[in-house]
Amino acid sequence: MLSDLQKIIAADRQAHGAVAAAENEAGSLLAQARSQVEDLKVRLQAELAQVRQSAQDDILKEAEARAGEIQAATARYIQGLREKEAAGKEEALALLVSRVLTA
Incomplete structure (x- = not known):
């Protein structure tokens, strides 16, 4: 019995x-x-920061390109207005000269 207890x-x-x-x-x-x-x-987190920076860079490049396009279109529009203004002045002057000469 002691042996069993020792084993336990x-x-x-x-x-x-x-x-x-x-x-x-x-x-x-x-x-x-x-x-x-x-x-x-x-x-x-480092990968996310890199992906985020890359996406921001892409968006910025696209925005800069679009801004350049808008700036060019605006410049063309302003040039067209200036040309119309100049043509209108020439036409008005020609009309005035015509009236003065025919009067």
Whole structure:
């Protein structure tokens, strides 16, 4: 009977040791996993920042190109108005001269 009790106590101690070892291993694995998650988080944040910057650069280039197109169209429109104004002045002057000469 004593031998059985000693076996039970030995098995219990061994089980406690195995549980403690498993807890240590689980803690180590958990720390490793947390470290990997943090590394991944940092890497993904860097990638996101790079993608965001690239998208902003593309949008800025497109906006600058569009602004250039609008500026060119505006310049053409203003030139057309100036030409119409000049033509109108010439026409008015010609009409005035015509009236003066025919009067």
